[in-house]
Amino acid sequence: MxxxxxxxxxxxxxxxxxxxxxxxxxxxxxxxxxxxxxxxxxxxxxxxxxxxxxxxxWKSKPELVMDASVHVPTPGPDPAPETAVDPASGAAEIDTGSLAGDLAAFLADLYGAAADPVRARALTGLAAEAQLDPGSAAPFRDWARTRRELVLVLLARAVAREEIPAATDVESAADLVLGPFWYRLLVMGAPPARAEGAAHAAAVLHGIAAGK
Amino acid sequence: MxxxxxxxxxxxxxxxxxxxxxxxxxxxxxxxxxxxxxxxxxxxxxxxxxxxxxxxxWKSKPELVMDASVHVPTPGPDPAPETAVDPASGAAEIDTGSLAGDLAAFLADLYGAAADPVRARALTGLAAEAQLDPGSAAPFRDWARTRRELVLVLLARAVAREEIPAATDVESAADLVLGPFWYRLLVMGAPPARAEGAAHAAAVLHGIAAGK
Amino acid sequence: MxxxxxxxxxxxxxxxxxxxxxxxxxxxxxxxxxxxxxxxxxxxxxxxxxxxxxxxxWKSKPELVMDASVHVPTPGPDPAPETAVDPASGAAEIDTGSLAGDLAAFLADLYGAAADPVRARALTGLAAEAQLDPGSAAPFRDWARTRRELVLVLLARAVAREEIPAATDVESAADLVLGPFWYRLLVMGAPPARAEGAAHAAAVLHGIAAGK
Amino acid sequence: MxxxxxxxxxxxxxxxxxxxxxxxxxxxxxxxxxxxxxxxxxxxxxxxxxxxxxxxxWKSKPELVMDASVHVPTPGPDPAPETAVDPASGAAEIDTGSLAGDLAAFLADLYGAAADPVRARALTGLAAEAQLDPGSAAPFRDWARTRRELVLVLLARAVAREEIPAATDVESAADLVLGPFWYRLLVMGAPPARAEGAAHAAAVLHGIAAGK
DNA sequence: CGCTAACCGAGACGGTACGTCAAGTCTTAAC
DNA sequence: GTTAAGACTTGACGTACCGTCTCGGTTAGCG
CATH class of the missing domain: 1.10.10.60 (Homeodomain-like)
Known part of the structure; x- marks a missing residue:
């Protein structure tokens, strides 16, 4: 150009x-x-x-690592999964017509990222860095925030579809959707297998749809 | 030690x-x-x-920090909350008669710990250390494992009481109970307020008790 | 270095x-x-x-000290006495025509070095280090060996001049020339004055039983 | 009692x-x-x-080592060679009737001490210590001084016998007798063999220019 | 074509903390 | 009241990286 x-x-x-x-x-x-x-x-x-x-x-180790993890070649069929970091486009790509399907798709993606050794190491390392040095927490927090916003979009869509009550506390719901993933990754120390995403999706969903 | x-x-x-x-x-x-x-x-x-x-x-920084956080004087009315680290005795102390009550009590305790600045800093720091140096992850993993085992005891008791189905996937349920706490603490970077424990307990409970 | x-x-x-x-x-x-x-x-x-x-x-204390003692500015009229470390050039500089003169000149130089406080401290310290840690004895042993080789050159020249018998045990003779210096420096603990060099030179030449 | x-x-x-x-x-x-x-x-x-x-x-390392080296069992036929530390009694024991004989006997004893591994290590170590810490130089300097005084006694006896001139500079002579031993031990780094004592004794007596 | 940037490799520099070691002193328990 | 056990303060060790810096040398585009 x-x-x-x-x-x-x-x-x-x-x-x-x-x-x-x-x-x-x-x-x-x-x-x-x-x-x-x-x-x-x-x-x-x-x-x-x-x-x-x-x-x-690269002005710091976290930025270097984030960059390296983004540019690592993805083994799967998806040529550029990291382009899905934008909530809007991410939500556009994930649209199965039901909340259950959307969550399953989203979690499969998320768990899939953790299955890649480079990205898993990068994520846990950046999470650690974010605790130790608030000044270099940005790359990690941005990444995590983007995922949360995507979840909120999915939930809003479910509300619009009247799949779940309009009064649903979507913030709490997002915590429920994302919590188990980070808990397994950062606290238990073993990234959950991609297949476990479905079980979590089901458990979460019944909680959210409980009143329905 | x-x-x-x-x-x-x-x-x-x-x-x-x-x-x-x-x-x-x-x-x-x-x-x-x-x-x-x-x-x-x-x-x-x-x-x-x-x-x-x-x-x-203290043979390492994690051990020192864990020890310091355990021996910090508790501001609350509870004279020795850290005696609750043993799942058995912890479960004995937390026994309200219903799963809802048990979880609310457990989460109030957990969120309360994170409200103390010393313990919150210790927890996040130890979590970081666990990512960076697997060799010194023990103090943190032990602490976290103890909480999980306590949750599993509470869930087993609920099954025995026939509050929740015998077929409940208690491991997934435990992930759901604990996940949001760690997600807020480690990923969002802001320890949840003690009062939010109740909201989480409710959200989780409806999920678990959905089939009931 | x-x-x-x-x-x-x-x-x-x-x-x-x-x-x-x-x-x-x-x-x-x-x-x-x-x-x-x-x-x-x-x-x-x-x-x-x-x-x-x-x-x-400087990879060790001995190397640092040796370097410091070599680069210390010489107070005497001699602008660069340390250039005499090479036996060949040293022998060239010391050439009075007689063994007595050569030894007197050599010992004056040697005793002069010990008269400088920096170099005296360096020499005794390095000698000590050589005993304690054979691995760092090199700088000291090299320095000492160079002096001995210079003495051997002077003696060989005396043999060539037929000042002393060809059958002379030059190794023993070198021990005799250098021994008193080190004995005074390292064992007696007081570096001999420059003027004493002449007395030693005389004694070495004729032996104890000289007058007999 | x-x-x-x-x-x-x-x-x-x-x-x-x-x-x-x-x-x-x-x-x-x-x-x-x-x-x-x-x-x-x-x-x-x-x-x-x-x-x-x-x-x-033992109030310091040098004292301990000196004590240990004195009490080490002697391998030779002499049951207690260390009793010869007193110049008077030492001189009494070494009395061959001629300076040549006395010196040969003295040096044989001295070189013999250095041949014992414990005593050689102790001597070189204590010599090093004496350089590094003047405060703990006493044990070593005392040992060395005693040997020198013994040599002076032998020389005085030779003067009395008129073996050597009355005007002999006995201090310089003592330096000549003892110097080579310490030079070989501390500077060259190899304790001289017992047999070399005889060569040194001869060289000392007659000097380098002897044959001339 | 030459000027001017910006790049790159190399590596010196002042720092800070690491975890280890031994020194020598002091306090307590056992005999 | 000596001997044993070992906690304690102190200080230096040599190493590893940090992030900054100053060089020499290269490689473009612009005028």
């Missing part, structure tokens, strides 16, 4: 090769040693890149 | 004063700067104690 | 100011408190330098 | 067994790891004795 907003007047172009190799090194080290043992210095060495190059493009 | 049960045959007695001051310094620093900024060295300095004295009694 | 001959291919330039201040701090502390009380940490603090900077350039 | 001269008024008796085992542990560790790696703590552990017991009887 001709309309380039960055006002550069010269200078060497960014080395895409170096960029990619940093992200790959991050993903590899994440799986091998975990988030805690991951150091910027180690990533630079593994990627055959200067430490300052890493710092130039 | 600080509790030494082996019968001594001589030697200088342990300095209880130093012990107490270490725990107090830990609690104070935890609240002031958070778990991430807490260092053994800083605790020792604040407590006017040698670093090696800290290492003698 | 601080002398790096490898041609650099990038990287921040070494801070000569910091370097110099480390060596000066080492020399000062050596004189003030002695080798035993000298710590890397103390040197760093005194030099206003990070501990890691010291460790980067 | 009723007439007890020791004025003790009660208390536990000193444990001779513990005493002996400390000295043995010291000697063993000295040989195994060297003086530098020897710690009071290590000795206490090896001797199955409390650290404070060691400190009660």
């Amino acid at each position: 001709s309309t380039n907003s960055t006002p550069r007047t010269g200078g060497r172009l960014r080395n895409e090769e170096a960029h990619r190799s940093v992200l790959e090194a991050t993903a590899a080290l994440l799986v091998e040693n975990g988030y805690g043992a991951l150091t910027i210095e180690g990533v630079a060495k593994r990627a055959n890149v200067a430490k300052s190059t890493v710092y130039r493009w | 600080s509790t030494n049960s082996t019968p001594r045959t001589g030697g200088r007695l342990r300095n209880e004063e130093a012990h107490r001051s270490v725990l107090e310094a830990t609690a104070a620093l935890l609240v002031e700067n958070g778990y991430g900024a807490l260092t053994i060295e800083g605790v020792a300095k604040r407590a006017n104690v040698a670093k090696s004295t800290v290492y003698r009694w | 601080s002398t790096n001959s490898t041609p650099r291919t990038g990287g921040r330039l070494r801070n000569e100011e910091a370097h110099r201040s480390v060596l000066e701090a080492t020399a000062a502390l050596l004189v003030e408190n002695g080798y035993g009380a000298l710590t890397i940490e103390g040197v760093a603090k005194r030099a206003n330098v990070a501990k890691s900077t010291v460790y980067r350039w | 009723s007439t007890n001269s020791t004025p003790r008024t009660g208390g536990r008796l000193r444990n001779e067994e513990a005493h002996r085992s400390v000295l043995e542990a010291t000697a063993a560790l000295l040989v195994e790891n060297g003086y530098g790696a020897l710690t009071i703590e290590g000795v206490a552990k090896r001797a199955n004795v409390a650290k404070s017991t060691v400190y009660r009887w």
Whole structure:
């Protein structure tokens, strides 16, 4: 595109090769040693890149890890599941016609993300970082918030369809939908299998639809 | 751990004063700067104690923090809420006659713990540590497991009372009871108010008792 | 060691100011408190330098001290006495035409080095270190070996000049030339005055039973 | 017996067994790891004795080591060579009628001491300690001074016998007799063999320029 | 074509905390 | 009241990364 907003007047172009190799090194080290043992210095060495190059493009470890987990190639048939981070488009993609179906689809996606070793390690590590350093909690909180908003959209749609009472406390309901996932991932220490998403969806649903 | 049960045959007695001051310094620093900024060295300095004295009694930061959070004086009317860590005795203390009452009581206790700044900081910090270093996850996982076992006892009692179907998937139910708490604490970053426990209890209960 | 001959291919330039201040701090502390009380940490603090900077350039206390003693400015008229460490060039510089003269010159140099407080402290400290930790004996043993080889050159020249018998046991003779110096320095605890070198030179040449 | 001269008024008796085992542990560790790696703590552990017991009887590491080296059983035919520390009695024992013989005998004794691993390690270690901490140099300096005084006695006897000129500088001569031994032991790092004592004795007597 | 950026690798630098070790002192219990 | 056990303060060790910085050298686009 001709309309380039960055006002550069010269200078060497960014080395895409170096960029990619940093992200790959991050993903590899994440799986091998975990988030805690991951150091910027180690990533630079593994990627055959200067430490300052890493710092130039990612201003903190959480941002680097988030970026690496987003760009990891997805094994499934979905070519770009991470484009679903926008609640609006995410809700558009997930539309089975019933709350039960929507929740099942949403949770399958969520549990599927946790099944990928890179993304699971990234999520747990970023969650940890968010506790330890509030200043670098943003990447993680944003990711989590997006999922919650998506759930709220699904619930609103169910209310509109009169599947659930208009008086439903949707905030509490969202807690119920998302809670078990994070509890299993962060507290129990074992990411739940993708298949367990269905059981949770059922348990949650009966709770929500109880008065119906 | 600080509790030494082996019968001594001589030697200088342990300095209880130093012990107490270490725990107090830990609690104070935890609240002031958070778990991430807490260092053994800083605790020792604040407590006017040698670093090696800290290492003698607590072999890692997680153990120290867990101990400090357990020994923090409880502000509430309950003189010793931490005695409820044993599922059996905990279940004995919490026995209102109905699942609804039991869950409300349990969640009030749980949310109450998170309302204490020291314990909230300790819990989130230990959760973070558990992600970063699997080797020091034990104190946190033990604490969490104890709560889960207590919930399972409450559920089993409800089954025995025929309040809920014998076929109830109690593991899923436990996830539902505990999930929202940890989700709010670790992911949303704001410990839920004690009063919200009731809303959660209600939402969960209707789900579980749906078939009834 | 601080002398790096490898041609650099990038990287921040070494801070000569910091370097110099480390060596000066080492020399000062050596004189003030002695080798035993000298710590890397103390040197760093005194030099206003990070501990890691010291460790980067000198991998052990003996190397640091040896370097500091070599770079200490010489008070005497000799502008660079340490250039005499090479036996060949040292022998070239010391060439009075007679063994008596050569030994007198050599011992004057040697005793002169011990008269400098920094170098005397360094020598005795390094000698001590060599006993305690064979692994870090190298700097000291190298220094001492160089002196011995120089003496052997002087003796060989005397043999060539037919000043002394060709059958002379030069190794024993070297022990005799160097022994008293080290004995006074390390065992008696008082470095011999420069002037005493002449008396030792005479005694060495003729032996105890000389007049007989 | 009723007439007890020791004025003790009660208390536990000193444990001779513990005493002996400390000295043995010291000697063993000295040989195994060297003086530098020897710690009071290590000795206490090896001797199955409390650290404070060691400190009660020996106020410093040098004193302990000196004591251990003195009490080490001598392998040779001489049942108590260490009784020769008194210059007077030492000189009485060494009296061959000629300076050459006396020196040969003295040096054989001296080199013999260095041939014993425990005593060699003790001597070099104590020499090191004397450099590092002037306050604990006493045991070593006393030992060395006693040898020097013995040499001076031998030389005085030679003067009296008119073997050497009355004007002989006996202090310089003593330096010549003792220097090579310490030089070999402390600087070269290899204790001279017992047999080399004879060569040194000869060289000392006649000097380098002897044959001329 | 040369100027001007911005990139990149290398690595020095001041920091901070780590967890370990031993020193030497002190307090208590056992004999 | 000596001996044993061991808690305690102190201080340095050597290591690992942090995030910043200053270089030399490269590689574009713009004028």
